[in-house]
Amino acid sequence: MLSITSQYLARYRRLAGxxxxxxxxxxxAQRRFVLVRSLDPAGRPDLVPMFFxxxxxxxxxxRLRAAARRLAARHTALRSRVGVVRGTPxxxxxxDPDVSVTRPxxxxxxxxxxxxxxxxxxxxxxxxxMRLFLVDDEEREEDILAVVLDHAxxxxxxxxxxxxxxxxxxxxxxxxxxxxxxxxxxxxxxYWDAVLGQLAAEERAETPEAAAYWADRLRAxxxxxxxxxxxxxxxxxxxxxxxxxxxxxxxxGGLSFPRLLDxxxxxxxxxxxxxxxxxxxxxxxxxxxxxxxxxxxxxxxxVFPVDTGRGPGPGPEGTADAWWDDLDRADVPFDAxxxxxxxxxxxxxxxxxxxxxxxxxxxxxxxxxxxxxGREIHVxxxxxxxxxxxxxxxxxxxxxxxxxxxxxxxxxxxHRALDALTHALHPSDPTVR
Numbered sequence: 001m002l003s004i005t006s007q008y009l010a011r012y013r014r015l016a017g018x019x020x021x022x023x024x025x026x027x028x029a030q031r032r033f034v035l036v037r038s039l040d041p042a043g044r045p046d047l048v049p050m051f052f053x054x055x056x057x058x059x060x061x062x063r064l065r066a067a068a069r070r071l072a073a074r075h076t077a078l079r080s081r082v083g084v085v086r087g088t089p090x091x092x093x094x095x096d097p098d099v100s101v102t103r104p105x106x107x108x109x110x111x112x113x114x115x116x117x118x119x120x121x122x123x124x125x126x127x128x129x130m131r132l133f134l135v136d137d138e139e140r141e142e143d144i145l146a147v148v149l150d151h152a153x154x155x156x157x158x159x160x161x162x163x164x165x166x167x168x169x170x171x172x173x174x175x176x177x178x179x180x181x182x183x184x185x186x187x188x189x190x191y192w193d194a195v196l197g198q199l200a201a202e203e204r205a206e207t208p209e210a211a212a213y214w215a216d217r218l219r220a221x222x223x224x225x226x227x228x229x230x231x232x233x234x235x236x237x238x239x240x241x242x243x244x245x246x247x248x249x250x251x252x253g254g255l256s257f258p259r260l261l262d263x264x265x266x267x268x269x270x271x272x273x274x275x276x277x278x279x280x281x282x283x284x285x286x287x288x289x290x291x292x293x294x295x296x297x298x299x300x301x302x303v304f305p306v307d308t309g310r311g312p313g314p315g316p317e318g319t320a321d322a323w324w325d326d327l328d329r330a331d332v333p334f335d336a337x338x339x340x341x342x343x344x345x346x347x348x349x350x351x352x353x354x355x356x357x358x359x360x361x362x363x364x365x366x367x368x369x370x371x372x373x374g375r376e377i378h379v380x381x382x383x384x385x386x387x388x389x390x391x392x393x394x395x396x397x398x399x400x401x402x403x404x405x406x407x408x409x410x411x412x413x414x415h416r417a418l419d420a421l422t423h424a425l426h427p428s429d430p431t432v433r
Contacts, residue, residue: 004207004336005199011088019282023186024091026152027198028333029285029297030082033152035123035335035350036385045125046151046385050159051116052367052374056141059369061134064145065101066176067169070134072097073179074165076191077296078130082152093188106177107284112137112144113379114336117238120148120382129153145367145374155299156283156357159381160364161296167368190292197288197404198298205331211340213329218305220277221348238381240403241411247398254394255425257358261304261426264390267402268354269308270417271388271409278306281352284330288395301334302326303352352386361395390421400425 002010009025016023026034037045074078079097083090104115112135119133130153133146147166154162169175261280268278283299295377304323307314314322338350369373380403388404404414 003203004339005203005206005333009087009203014164015085016090019192022093022095023085024080024093025194025195025199026078026082026089026091027195027296027298028093028202028335028389029155029300030152031089032301032334033150033297034082035082038348039351044383045123045124046125046149047120047148048154048156048162049146049148049379049382050068050163051377051379052145052147053137053140053142053377054145054369054372054374056136056138056143058144059134059143059269059371061103063175064132064134064369067166067172068099068101068130069097070169070172070175070177070179071162071181072099072128073128073184074187075085076188077153077158077294078149078162079128080153081126081129081405082150083126084305091096096411098128099130099132100128101134103134103392105135106136111139112142113381116144117381118292118378119146122305123148125150144377146379146380147367152297156359158295158297159295159300163367164365170355170369171371189292191294191296192431194287194291194294194296197287197291201288201331202333202336205329206333206336210329210332211225211336211343212397213325214332214337215344216276217326217341218303218337219344219346220281220354221279221303221341221346222276222306223333237406240381240384241406241409241414242378242380242401242403243418244417245400245418247400247422247426249394249396249398251306253396254360256316257393259316259425260325260356260358260392261306262314262316262319264306264354264356265306266420266424267388267390268306269418271413272308272353274308275309277309278353278357279348279351280304280306280354282328282356282358300330300332301352302330302338303334306354336361353388355386355389356388356392356396358392361393388417398425409421 013024030229032045037043076093080091080093104119110241115135129150133149135144137144179266234236264280272278281301281303284302285298285300287298340346384403384405387408388402391401394401402418
């Protein structure tokens with residue numbers, strides 16, 4: 001029987017032939033985002049936003065628009081959009097760069113953050129994969145720049161490069177100068193090769209043994225998410241809550257990933273009780289061996305079944321052993337894993353009860369425009385794809401940031417979960433904000 005990746009490639013080739021410069025195949029990671037969008041009643045895409053505050057008047061809108069267009073022209077994934085043609089996910093590559101820069105005005109009584117949230121809530125899934133929003137924050141005398149990408153076009157490993165190149169394009173003598181055709185063609189060829197290399201790795205990984213492993217590993221998963229609880233949310237409150245904690249990074253060292261996974265058990269027990277296995281998703285992987293470091297979406301989403309049982313957990317060592325076994329099958333694409341689990345009779349559709357991401361702030365350069373460094377900020381209150389998402393940023397200190405869907409989790413429970421997580425990672429008194 002053909003693997004899911006083999007079936008996908010066969011459908012793609014019937015649609016576009018062996019090679020097309022306008023209709024490209026997508027990776028397993030991109031297929032996951034198409035799946036998630038199809039499961040969402042509103043058809044919402046997953047978005048990756050970055051927000052930067054600049055002193056008022058720093059950013060020239062015309063120059064920003066030219067720089068964004070130049071950046072999109074340089075990278076296949078940024079000037080394209082993921083779509084579905086005859087039931088087959090593909091990447092549509094337009095002849096001209098497809099990017100937008102808008103300046104949302106403030107409605108009466110709105111803050112700059114409100115305007116950004118309103119702009120993102122009206123995101124059209126059929127529009128450009130990269131969009132920039134520039135909002136005047138008159139109260140703080142700042143300009144807020146939002147650089148927002150469709151997650152199907154960009155994974156976390158591309159963000160640093162996008163930030164760096166956007167600033168460089170803005171500082172060009174002529175940011176509107178067109179990218180040379182030969183440069184565009186060379187990048188397209190490199191992107192093509194990277195995608196085909198990724199699909200080849202996924203095809204090799206989809207063995208009957210790997211499918212049986214994931215079916216057994218995740219067979220305890222049943223429904224895709226907990227039923228919504230009666231929310232104790234003030235009228236007019238935003239759809240998501242947020243909280244953060246800071247921990248010391250001893251001797252400059254960070255937290256190991258297995259230790260984070262093990263500590264998540266404390267949080268999920270508070271959130272969901274003690275009688276379920278919680279599917280916790282996290283990104284893992286990279287570009288295939290030998291591929292150029294192109295901008296795109298290549299990181300697979302792995303699922304760790306967090307046991308919230310009443311007894312003591314496996315501990316960091318036991319969690320690490322299970323995690324290492326998972327990484328041996330990390331190239332199996334997400335949709336193939338879901339199919340394998342459902343073959344056991346599970347009703348799990350691929351939804352995740354939680355998301356975990358880890359970043360190193362030393363690898364993410366600040367956005368600089370005309371020599372002015374933007375201050376990265378958060379804009380809370382946006383819809384959350386999973387009931388909760390935890391981001392961990394490691395550097396001079398460890399910053400934990402948790403957001404949650406208030407239609408599923410109430411604020412009091414979410415704060416208890418973050419407290420339990422920080423205590424599991426650092427039993428002394430952390431700074432929670």
